[in-house]
Amino acid sequence: MKIAAAFGCLLSLIAGVAQAQAPLRIDITGVGSRQIPVAVAPFDAPEPARNFSRTITDVIRANLARSGVIAIVDAGVPQPTLNERSPMEPLFPEWRQKGAEALVIGSTALSADSRLESRFILLDTARNASLGGLAISAPASELEARRTAHRISDFIYEKLTGEPGFFATRLAFVRRDDAVYSLVISDADGQNTQIALRSKEPIISLTWSPDGTRLAYVSFEERNGINKPIVYVHTLATGRRAIIANERGSNSAPAWSPDGNRLAVVLTRDGNSQIYIVNADGSGLRRLSRSSGIDTEPTFTPDGKEIFFTSDRGGSAQVYRVSVEGGEARRVTFGGPFNARPQISPDGKSLAYITRREKLFRVAVMELASQRETLVSEGPKDDSPSFAPNSKWIIYSSRVGERDVLSAVSIDGKLRTRLSAEGSQVKGPAWGRLP
Secondary structure, eight states: OOOOOOOOOEEEEEEEEEEEOOOOEEEEEEOOSSOEEEEEOOOBOOGGGHHHHHHHHHHHHHHHHHTSSEEEOOOOSOOOOTTTSOTTSOOOHHHHHTTOSEEEEEEEEEOTTSOEEEEEEEEETTTTEEEEEEEEEEOSSHHHHHHHHHHHHHHHHHHHHSSOOOSSEEEEEEEEETTEEEEEEEETTSOSOEEEEEESSOEEEEEEOTTSSEEEEEEEEEETTEEEEEEEEEETTTOOEEEEEOOSSOEEEEEEOTTSSEEEEEEOTTSSOEEEEEETTSOOOEEOOOOSSOEEEEEEOTTSSEEEEEEOTTSSOEEEEEETTOOOOEEOOOSSSOEEEEEEOTTSSEEEEEEEETTEEEEEEEETTTTEEEEOOOOSBOEEEEEOTTSSEEEEEEEETTEEEEEEEETTSOOEEEEEOTTSEEEEEEEEEOO
């Protein structure tokens, strides 16, 4: 049962990630031509764990539905539980009759250490077979119920599609309310939103550390009477910020190395924008690119050996790649007069970037092995692509009417969702893993 998955004035600095905001609203704007019908039975639980189990059930259903490749079946029959019958017995013909090709049955119980243990199995109703399951122990809280549900959703998604899930991940993005910019962290479904930083000046170029514990970004804050872009690294658990690049001129476009020990940054300290490598503590600054043009927007390859970047050295903005040790850069993009904002997928197979076609700025994805390009967004003003940790989805900024929203699309362009915040502008997303 598999299908191919598609999928400056600082106002306040919060210690840790605290102070919740309203969640993002997610709208599914495109689904696959073939969706797997799945029934998720309510997780059984004794009274003290009922709310915990209800949250798990609701979040699993919502996650699978927004994947675009799974359709939730409400079979309208008596709900089975893990305790009613063995999974080795014939599996619920009534669920097959209702169209469910898979069935999730789970329960939550109190454990001896006052934690809650949630167990489930995923059943193939066509073959009368179990596809496996998990047992997850967690503290009794709404947050932990959601995290448990995200892990279960990832398991189900991978078993049914053959591709890793993306539900137990996090988003970072910038939310603007009037003249206030907020750096916001949320779960991948837009829930559990927390403010990491507020400022009256713009916050841009968010990028997660590989281990999901830190964010690098550019903040325009008043120093010595002027506002200038400075690169920070922000440790989310403590709220501690460290300045990584504050050279003369502009400091911008941070990108983490795969081991989390270094960053690529763009500085104008020696003239035009050029790419430099710096240790994650701000030491050891080394210039990488040396061109007469503008070199910017670096991103490391997953093996850490090369960097993709944007340059106008050939007369227009195009994507190039170069060794982290320096040397001759090679041009990568050739279609269209403008290609920029490169982002390499975590598996190293795909490159996302913004391309201008017929006056529209759209997200393109290049399969690096074949150089085949696919336009996966519609425009007119898309920006800041960022891959999900499973390499199968991309989140990006987009303009809908007069509003800045976030959109997510599968790398083949077939599956789409949109994330928006009522009364606010949201942009500049970065997709990262849980620590």
